[in-house]
Structure formats: C-alpha cells, structure tokens
Amino acid sequence: MNVKNLLVLAMALLMFPQLAQTLYSPALGDIGRAFAVGPERAGQTLSVYFLAFAFGVVVWGRLCDRWGRRPVMLAGLALYVGASALALNITTFNALLLAQALAAFGAAVGSVVTQTLLRDRYHGAELAQVFSLMGIALAASPALGLFSGATLVQHFGYRGVLTGLLLLALALWGWCLWALPETRPSSLPTASLTQTLGLMLRDAGIWRSVGLVAAFNIALFGYYSVGPFIFARLGLSPAEFGYSGVLLALGSGLGAWLNTRLLKRGMNGEQLVLTAAGIAVLGGLLVLLLQHSWLFVAPMLLVVLAFGMAIPNVLGGALVAYRDRLGTAAALFGLMYYLLIGAGLSLVAWAQDLGWSLLICGLAALCLAAPRGFRN
Incomplete structure (x- = not known):
C-alpha cells in the first residue's frame, strides 16, 4: 500500500470515532423524547460513550502489540457493527446505554490502533507533520457528523443515525480487510502492562499531555453535548444545530492549517499549545457572555x-x-485521557452551562501549557 493511500485510510479511521460521536449529538433530543428522559440524562449517552471508549483503547492498544495492528482493527470494527445492530432493536433507555457502551468500546480501535500505526511508520518532525495533516481531516469530521446527523434525525429520527453508523462501520471494515497493511515491527517485544503503567504514572510529561488532551476535548465535545439543548431553548431547530457544525469545522480546520504553517516557520509545539490555550480562554469567556x-x-x-x-x-x-x-503505551495514555474526558462530559451534561465549562477547560489548558508546564 503506497504512502498516500495509507494516509487516506488512516484519516478515515481516525475520523470514524469523532463521526460516531458527533452524528449522535443531533439525535439527543429525539432520544430524550423517544425514551421519555430529560436533557441531563439524554446527554449522559456521550459521557458513557467516552468512558467505554477509554476501556476499549486499553484493550485494543494492548492487543495490537500482541496480535498485530490489522487483525485488531478488523475485530474492533466488527464489534461496532454488532453493537449498532443491537441498538436498533432495543426498547429501553438503559439498554440503549449498554449498546452505546459496546459501540464505543469497538470504535476505540479507530483511535488507538491508527495512532500506533502512524507512530510505526513516522518519527520526529515527520510524525508531527502527519498528525497536523490528520488534524485537518479531524476538523472536517464534526461538521460532517453534525450535518449528517441532523439530516438523518430530521427524516428518520435517532434510528436513522444508528443505521448510518452501522453502514459506515461496515464500509470501513471492508476497506480495512482489503487494504490495511500490518505495520507491527517483527522484533517488537511484548512490554509489561503494569511496568509500562508504572513508568507512565511517574512521568510528569505524560500527565501534562493527558490533561491537555482532556481539556481541549471536553471543550469541543461539551458543545456537542449541551449545544442541542441550547439551540432548543433559543427556539432553533436540530437542523440549524447541524449547520453550526459546518461553521465550527472552518475554525478547527483553520487551527490545523495554522498549526502546519507555523511548524514549518519554526514555531515549536510548546509555543503553539500555549497560544492555543490562550485562544481557548478567550473563546470560553465570550461564549459565557453570549450564550x-x-x-x-x-x-x-x-x-x-x-x-x-x-x-x-x-x-x-x-x-x-x-x-x-x-x-x-498508547493504550494506557488513551485510557488516562478518555477517563478524564468522560468524567468531564458528565459534569458538563449535569451543569448544562456551556460558557463556564469552556472557560474552566481553557484555564486548565493554560495552566498546563505554561512555561515548564509542557514538553513536546
């Protein structure tokens, strides 16, 4: 498989978990109506998703060192297909949460195994450029997810979203079966899970990275969790919420593009993350004033x-x-930050206050990214 085709497939696989999350967001209102639950409880589906996703990251990341990248990717996507089919046939909200947890567990393979595959193939500055390229693709996924989700909900309700996700996962499974290479080094030893966990728990740089990933993700997905209900209070439709994702994707895409340009001009990761944290604080403050x-x-x-x-x-x-x-290491790193994201989104869903949630996330990121607080 040539480099270009590998990167396209990697983009699709990295986008899949975000698509699964954001496609679901416009359906929260319809889920609340269908199962007679309030916005706080309906919003918990996203926090359940992240918590189950965190444990999926550990399992798939560990297995991809033991079994290889390709078979683990196929297994995770197959589990997602099965969970989505199950969700289409349930009748209670608790059963829906269980199906959502199983789907999230399977979707985690798209994040941890794809990142591991890229780290197998690329190193140093080249890896940073590849992740910037992936960032541009990820910027498009929330817009695509929100717009598609809103359209499906408008015509078919939340079941339309579940059906769309089922078909998407099937398509990715077939693509991986046909084209995904095995990149696991043949001489790679099987590292001890507990030893690696001990090393990472004592690594201050890992904890800073975990905090930064969690802060920026809680801010982003807090909008997808609380946004549908803010739009409803303002008298706006789910479709208009979906259209907002297109606008937000422009901002995320601009950020990824700026990141690529500034890296080429000599700025380092520490400077870029610190700048991004300051921008996040300003954005959170303005949302608080205008929400x-x-x-x-x-x-x-x-x-x-x-x-x-x-x-x-x-x-x-x-x-x-x-x-x-x-x-x-990727499995444990993902577990750490996804647990924080899941807990954070639970608090956001409970508080139903987007402005304060964003401001707190921005301030946390600014503290972590301050000089001597982050090492790239």
Whole structure:
C-alpha cells in the first residue's frame, strides 16, 4: 500500500470515532423524547460513550502489540457493527446505554490502533507533520457528523443515525480487510502492562499531555453535548444545530492549517499549545457572555480553532520515550485521557452551562501549557 493511500485510510479511521460521536449529538433530543428522559440524562449517552471508549483503547492498544495492528482493527470494527445492530432493536433507555457502551468500546480501535500505526511508520518532525495533516481531516469530521446527523434525525429520527453508523462501520471494515497493511515491527517485544503503567504514572510529561488532551476535548465535545439543548431553548431547530457544525469545522480546520504553517516557520509545539490555550480562554469567556443568544456560536470558532492547533502537537510528542512499547503505551495514555474526558462530559451534561465549562477547560489548558508546564 503506497504512502498516500495509507494516509487516506488512516484519516478515515481516525475520523470514524469523532463521526460516531458527533452524528449522535443531533439525535439527543429525539432520544430524550423517544425514551421519555430529560436533557441531563439524554446527554449522559456521550459521557458513557467516552468512558467505554477509554476501556476499549486499553484493550485494543494492548492487543495490537500482541496480535498485530490489522487483525485488531478488523475485530474492533466488527464489534461496532454488532453493537449498532443491537441498538436498533432495543426498547429501553438503559439498554440503549449498554449498546452505546459496546459501540464505543469497538470504535476505540479507530483511535488507538491508527495512532500506533502512524507512530510505526513516522518519527520526529515527520510524525508531527502527519498528525497536523490528520488534524485537518479531524476538523472536517464534526461538521460532517453534525450535518449528517441532523439530516438523518430530521427524516428518520435517532434510528436513522444508528443505521448510518452501522453502514459506515461496515464500509470501513471492508476497506480495512482489503487494504490495511500490518505495520507491527517483527522484533517488537511484548512490554509489561503494569511496568509500562508504572513508568507512565511517574512521568510528569505524560500527565501534562493527558490533561491537555482532556481539556481541549471536553471543550469541543461539551458543545456537542449541551449545544442541542441550547439551540432548543433559543427556539432553533436540530437542523440549524447541524449547520453550526459546518461553521465550527472552518475554525478547527483553520487551527490545523495554522498549526502546519507555523511548524514549518519554526514555531515549536510548546509555543503553539500555549497560544492555543490562550485562544481557548478567550473563546470560553465570550461564549459565557453570549450564550443566551445564537451569537454564542461565533466565539465557539475560537474554541475549535484552539483544538485544531493544540491536539496534533500534544499527540505527536506525548509518547516519544515509549517507542519500544507503542501499542501498550498508547493504550494506557488513551485510557488516562478518555477517563478524564468522560468524567468531564458528565459534569458538563449535569451543569448544562456551556460558557463556564469552556472557560474552566481553557484555564486548565493554560495552566498546563505554561512555561515548564509542557514538553513536546
């Protein structure tokens, strides 16, 4: 498989978990109506997704060091297909949460195994450039997810979203079966999970990276969790919420593009993450001031721009000291930050206050990214 085709497939696989999350977001209102639950409980589906996703990251990341990248990717996508089929046939909200957890567990393979595959193939500055390229693709996925999800909900309700995700997962499974190469080094030893966990728990740089990834993701996905209900309170439709994703994707794409340009001009990851954190604080403050008007969407552009700038640098530099155990280290790293994201989104869903949630996330990122607080 040539480099270009590999990168296209990697983009699709990295986009899949985000698509699964954001496609679901416009369906929250319909889920609430169908199962007679309030917005706080309906919003918990996203936090359940992230918590189950965190444990999936550990399992798939560990297995991809043992079994290889290709068979593990196929297994995870197959589990997602089965969970989506199950979700189409349930009748209670608790059963839906269980199906969502199983789907999230399977979808985690798209994140951890794809990142491991890229770290197998690329190193150093080249890896940072690849993650920046992936960041541009990831910027498009929320817009595509929100727009597609809103359209499916408008015509078919939440079951249309579940059916769309089932078909998407089937398509990716077939593509991987046909084209995904095996990149696991033949001489890679099986690293001890507990030893690797001990190393990472004592690594201050890992904890800073975990905090930064969590802060920027909670800010981004907090919008997808709370946004549908803000739009409803403002008298706006789910379709209009979906259209907002197109606007936000422009901000995230601009952030990823700026990141690529500034890396080429000599700025380092530490400077870019610090700049992104400052932008996130400004965006959160403005959303807090404007969240009782539809104009709050405008400063959300700053929040997603910050996400597009920061995340490629944090992910690209987080595991440079763990090259001899990439799958296992990526699994544990993902577990750490997805647990934080899941807990954070639970609080966001409970509080139903987007402005304060964004501001707190931005301030946390600024503290972590301050001089001597981050190492790329």
